[in-house]
Amino acid sequence: MPPLNLPPVKEVAKIPGDWVEERSGLVSVSKYFLFRNVPRDISWLQTLGSALITVFIVQVTTGILLAMYYKPSTEEAFDSIRYITDEATLGWLVRGMHKWGSSVMVILLFLHMGRTFLFGAYKYPRELTWISGALIFILVMAMSFTGYLLVFDQRAYWATVVGVNINGTAPILGPFLSEFLKVGPEFTTETLTRFYALHMLVLPAAITGLIVLHNWLVVRLGVTSPPWSKHRATKGDV
Numbered sequence: 001m002p003p004l005n006l007p008p009v010k011e012v013a014k015i016p017g018d019w020v021e022e023r024s025g026l027v028s029v030s031k032y033f034l035f036r037n038v039p040r041d042i043s044w045l046q047t048l049g050s051a052l053i054t055v056f057i058v059q060v061t062t063g064i065l066l067a068m069y070y071k072p073s074t075e076e077a078f079d080s081i082r083y084i085t086d087e088a089t090l091g092w093l094v095r096g097m098h099k100w101g102s103s104v105m106v107i108l109l110f111l112h113m114g115r116t117f118l119f120g121a122y123k124y125p126r127e128l129t130w131i132s133g134a135l136i137f138i139l140v141m142a143m144s145f146t147g148y149l150l151v152f153d154q155r156a157y158w159a160t161v162v163g164v165n166i167n168g169t170a171p172i173l174g175p176f177l178s179e180f181l182k183v184g185p186e187f188t189t190e191t192l193t194r195f196y197a198l199h200m201l202v203l204p205a206a207i208t209g210l211i212v213l214h215n216w217l218v219v220r221l222g223v224t225s226p227p228w229s230k231h232r233a234t235k236g237d238v
Contacts, residue, residue: 105140
């Protein structure tokens with residue numbers, strides 16, 4: 001019986017990737033993002049952005065799991081949170097990861113923006129990168145604010161009342177913003193539903209879009225070296 005002329009395993013493994021690349025170009029785009037030149041003297045400080053993306057993915061994943069059990073109404077919200085924590089399988093772990101993950105994300109965001117400012121990465125030609133990061137910061141703060149009410153215990157209720165009233169004192173848009181968040185003169189189920197929709201749908205979608213834009217700008221314009229570096233990165237270091 002003559003030997004079979006089978007293609008090497010490496011060639012077979014490339015077939016799915018070649019199929020996807022021919023029809024979408026996703027493989028070449030992924031290589032453009034993942035394989036690029038960076039300054040030789042970067043440090044762990046440049047990994048804060050990647051850590052933020054990782055925490056955001058964890059927040060989205062745990063948020064989806066929590067949404068499967070959460071009930072956004074003033075009568076059932078707290079009981080659903082208690083069920084998740086005390087009775088649902090590994091609910092205490094998922095809720096704990098989501099709760100503490102939000103704090104970790106805010107801390108990493110402060111550190112990342114502080115590093116960017118101290119390294120001068122907001123200067124030409126990276127102004128738009130800084131602006132997109134600042135918008136992400138604002139939306140993450142909004143995520144924290146809208147998520148705090150969802151537990152709907154006494155502390156969450158009154159803290160949100162104070163926060164909304166403070167927003168209402170802002171000039172021009174303040175009263176409109178306060179009315180938009182409360183959906184009426186008092187905090188009701190409609191208010192909780194509004195906060196839930198913002199926290200689960202609107203804000204995550206906006207943050208995801210800005211993260212994609214932010215990372216594309218980082219890849220296009222390159223990574224900034226530390227101020228003490230002898231090899232300062234330029235626009236060509238991509």
